[in-house]
Amino acid sequence: MTPRLARLPPGRHGLPRDFVVQNQRDRLAAAMIAVVAEHGLTDATITQICAAAGISRRTFYGYFSSKEECFAETYAGIVRYMRAATDAAAVEEDEWPRRVRAKLNAMLELLAANPDLARFLLIAPQRAGEGVAARYREAMARTVAYLCEGMPPPPATRAPSDAVASSLIGGMVAIVVRKVNAGEGDDLPRLLPDLLELFLTPYLGRSEAIRFGAAYL
Amino acid sequence: MPTAVGREPLPREVLAEHQRERILEAAVEVFAARGYQGTTVDHLVAAGHIGVGSFYDQFANKEECFLAAYERVESSWRGRIASAIPADETWPRRLAAALAALLEAIEEEPPAARLALVEVQAAGARALAEHDRTLDEVAELLRQGREHSAVPEQLPATLEVATVGGLAWFLQQRIVGDEATELPEVLEVVAAPYLGEKATAELATRG
Numbered sequence: 001m002t003p004r005l006a007r008l009p010p011g012r013h014g015l016p017r018d019f020v021v022q023n024q025r026d027r028l029a030a031a032m033i034a035v036v037a038e039h040g041l042t043d044a045t046i047t048q049i050c051a052a053a054g055i056s057r058r059t060f061y062g063y064f065s066s067k068e069e070c071f072a073e074t075y076a077g078i079v080r081y082m083r084a085a086t087d088a089a090a091v092e093e094d095e096w097p098r099r100v101r102a103k104l105n106a107m108l109e110l111l112a113a114n115p116d117l118a119r120f121l122l123i124a125p126q127r128a129g130e131g132v133a134a135r136y137r138e139a140m141a142r143t144v145a146y147l148c149e150g151m152p153p154p155p156a157t158r159a160p161s162d163a164v165a166s167s168l169i170g171g172m173v174a175i176v177v178r179k180v181n182a183g184e185g186d187d188l189p190r191l192l193p194d195l196l197e198l199f200l201t202p203y204l205g206r207s208e209a210i211r212f213g214a215a216y217l
Numbered sequence: 218m219p220t221a222v223g224r225e226p227l228p229r230e231v232l233a234e235h236q237r238e239r240i241l242e243a244a245v246e247v248f249a250a251r252g253y254q255g256t257t258v259d260h261l262v263a264a265g266h267i268g269v270g271s272f273y274d275q276f277a278n279k280e281e282c283f284l285a286a287y288e289r290v291e292s293s294w295r296g297r298i299a300s301a302i303p304a305d306e307t308w309p310r311r312l313a314a315a316l317a318a319l320l321e322a323i324e325e326e327p328p329a330a331r332l333a334l335v336e337v338q339a340a341g342a343r344a345l346a347e348h349d350r351t352l353d354e355v356a357e358l359l360r361q362g363r364e365h366s367a368v369p370e371q372l373p374a375t376l377e378v379a380t381v382g383g384l385a386w387f388l389q390q391r392i393v394g395d396e397a398t399e400l401p402e403v404l405e406v407v408a409a410p411y412l413g414e415k416a417t418a419e420l421a422t423r424g
Contacts, residue, residue, distance in 0.1 A: 126338045126339075127339055129252055130335065167387040169383075170385065171382045173386070174386075175375045194379070198379050201410075206368070
């Protein structure tokens with residue numbers, strides 16, 4: 001069941017318009033996440049989303065022209081939110097592999113706190129047809145680029161082939177999705193050593209990657 | 218008394234089977250070209266040159282038709298790959314032969330590749346479950362590679378899921394981008410985690 005989210009009391013509540021708008025948009029985003037996580041993007045309806053958000057269809061169309069637009073904006077909002085959290089987690093680390101570790105850990109913690117988020121971000125887009133799936137693959141490629149930021153140049157690291165680099169993120173997503181589908185989404189942070197080793201191996205070589213992965217067991 | 222050959226009407230089951238094959242052949246092309254969600258029963262009917270009634274004699278709906286088309290591609294590719302694997306060879310050689318046969322199938326049958334590796338993701342829960350089962354089988358075969366690793370105890374438990382997921386992801390992008398994939402690239406993704414880079418490069422050059 002999709003949870004019903006807290007709504008403002010109807011009628012005149014004397015709240016500033018900006019606040020009302022923000023509140024409605026936040027509720028819509030939360031409703032979008034919950035409904036898409038449960039039903040998938042293709043089967044989710046605007047009626048379901050509005051009901052979960054506690055707003056009217058008219059209000060929905062005041063913000064978005066379609067379900068897809070609401071999805072894209074919600075997706076972008078989550079990515080911004082996650083970036084802020086992962087940046088904050090990594091800011092203290094001065095070594096590149098440690099920053100990767102801090103970012104991956106922060107991502108796993110966020111997804112574990114709300115497994116609907118993993119379904120929304122990582123599972124729903126692949127199933128929504130090629131248009132959405134193509135944008136999703138681009139978003140994942142940007143995630144790899146983000147993890148690679150600040151990587152020391154060769155010879156400290158090496159550049160993997162195109163095939164290895166692009167399959168990396170697919171492999172990481174596969175492990176996470178497997179765990180979420182098994183109903184163990186709250187256990188995601190346990191995957192950190194595996195993900196870290198998987199990601200670092202092509203850049204650092206296996207023994208270095210294992211050294212970093214094992215250091216956190 | 219023998220009847221004239223070719224005059225006798227074909228038994229109903231033979232006709233039905235023939236029609237089913239014809240629809241499935243057309244369905245692979247249609248699903249690949251329009252995507253699962255962009256395909257309607259009308260499209261399938263038009264491409265198969267059959268009536269709507271005949272379609273529903275064979276399939277309850279679009280999803281059932283997709284599942285049958287997927288199964289058809291999968292069993293054909295499975296046979297193709299199985300017959301390409303040499304019996305009395307080492308795991309690395311058998312792996313290389315299997316992957317070479319997979320790449321050949323992708324190159325020769327682009328619509329089937331699109332159906333089996335891209336559209337299957339969007340075709341509903343049952344298609345996805347079938348696809349996951351296939352990927353799990355591949356993961357099981359990869360697990361045998363652990364015997365060839367210099368550091369088997371260091372390989373993470375999730376390595377096979379990650380490797381197969383990574384391979385599927387990579388092939389999807391090449392198929393969608395209509396780009397060719399070479400055996401050495403794929404070996405680097407699939408074999409290198411087990412054999413190391415040097416042995417993988419040797420395997421790729423010797424074939």
